[in-house]
Amino acid sequence: MPRIVKPLTDAQLKNAKPQGKPYKLSDGGGLYVTVTAEGSKLWRLKYRCSGLERTIALGAYPAMTLADAREKREEAKRQIVKGLDPLVEKRAAQAKEGGRDSFKTVAQEWIAKQSNRWSASYAKTVTARLENDAYPKIGHLPVGAIRAADVLEMIAAIEKRKAFALAVKVHQLVSKVLQYAVVTARSERNVAADVRSALTPVQTEHLAAVTAEDDLKDLLGRIDAYGGSPWTRYALNLLAHTFLRPSAMLGVRWAEVDTDARVWSVPAARMKMRRDHIVPLTDATVGIFEALRAIRGRSEFVFPNHRTEGMPMGASALHSAMRNICDGKEAHTPHGFRSTASTLLHEKGYNSDVIEAQLAHKRPGVRGIYHRGDYLAERREMMAFWSQYLSDLRERSPLQQRA
Incomplete structure (x- = not known):
């Protein structure tokens, strides 16, 4: 029998005190507040979409009230019914507001800066790899909002085609773009680095050559x-x-x-x-x-x-x-x-x-x-x-x- 969650009250939220480590207060339907060790109260929504469990940050209490958070939960439910992923929709909206910092925009800027050292064929290859496998997955996302899970999902789609060597090369390019975003103060860290160990190992094959x-x-x-x-x-x-x-x-x-x-x-x-x-x-x-x-x-x-x-x-x-x-x-x-x-x-x-x-x-x-x-x-x-x-x-x- 599913556990019945009693809805939160404003009094509970106001009176929630830090306990030395983070803990959760649930409102039901996937909505909960995380109370941090420092006493911050952060709204989160856990949901499932296309068979995947996701968590989306909604805002901080009391700037986002209990009523506001519940409305966000209902809005997310409506999006899921329409076949939309609330997290993807949120990031698309962020990218629209700050389009100059989307992954695709930053990647194109990085290519423009690097390509004077590349051959024309290599520049074409880099562009094609990003256009074919990176932009469709993360191109619209703000570089500062990309998670390691987003990069892993992108890589998994390539590996699903058994293109393991290509997955490594695309990961390397994405990592370089995200590192460029860090040094240009548009992202806090390069999350692609966290994904490296999850890549399927590829045995390097030397190009065959007769030498006798x-x-x-x-x-x-x-x-x-x-x-x-x-x-x-x-x-x-x-x-x-x-x-x-x-x-x-x-x-x-x-x-x-x-x-x-x-x-x-x-x-x-x-x-x-x-x-x-x-x-x-x-x-x-x-x-x-x-x-x-x-x-x-x-x-x-x-x-x-x-x-x-x-x-x-x-x-x-x-x-x-x-x-x-x-x-x-x-x-x-x-x-x-x-x-x-x-x-x-x-x-x-x-x-x-x-x-x-x-x-x-x-x-x-x-x-x-x-x-x-x-x-x-x-x-x-x-x-x-x-x-x-x-x-x-x-x-x-x-x-x-x-x-």
Whole structure:
């Protein structure tokens, strides 16, 4: 038999004294007052909506009278009957009153401040992740009113799709936005930090890459024998020779390539470190560009997207081709050419700084980032060696010898 709660009276509320620790006085229907250790009297309403139990803060007594609190309770009941969540409705009203401090507004401000250090593709990825998974859940809420439970609910929706790695990345972005809100005095604390331990652990997977000479020889032969699009075949060969990130390479425009000066200048917008990057061209890479120029259409892109005019080829085409080349196995990825080159060039005795500069990695220590001209003469010599090394392996490939 349910417990019958006797309604509160004004006299009880006035006479309620602190007892050294918080305690509750219930009015029924989920409405109660918490009397704090210091003597404050705070109205709270506990309710269930969509199968979830929630608690909403209504105000403090006596500023909010007993009658006012009861009216708030009845208003919440009416909202629930209509399928609305009183807590969400309250926060939406707060966001409307102070829209400049909503999570979405603060996130957009944070992106604007950070994006000058990002590549265009990374900025697009950050924006898409927030738009797809954060804004629909917490975008309308004032940053100062977001609870750890709100962030957890957002993450749970992503994990429900089995997108555990994405959940971690979205959590990291939300945490950075909320930390920005703290330092700009729009929130007291970063509640996303409380949720970190509740995330489903994700095992880091290294991108597959061949790092043994015989395996590389076989892979190069398979790429040459690939019967798909010639642009895809040329793109994979160019990746092997230049070991750029696929996103940086696929966006190449003809205006960036000077085969006479034997230089390819990749603009900062496509580089992860947001710095212009020089790729010394070799006999082999000049040959690839000349072959591509022979089949060039009207596009400004070296690797045009044949489905979407005015866009470059997407990385998915390279991944699909590589799976085909590797007989459906994840033996190597387009990004893996970076590991391949790094491993084998180190084994050949090349200076680590020269290799890292060509990979456009972040420099350890004070200077932070390799500049476009760092070790350029040494990189020219190393890239010439690497291209010749790959060409020699191709000639020795069993597939090449059968051709």
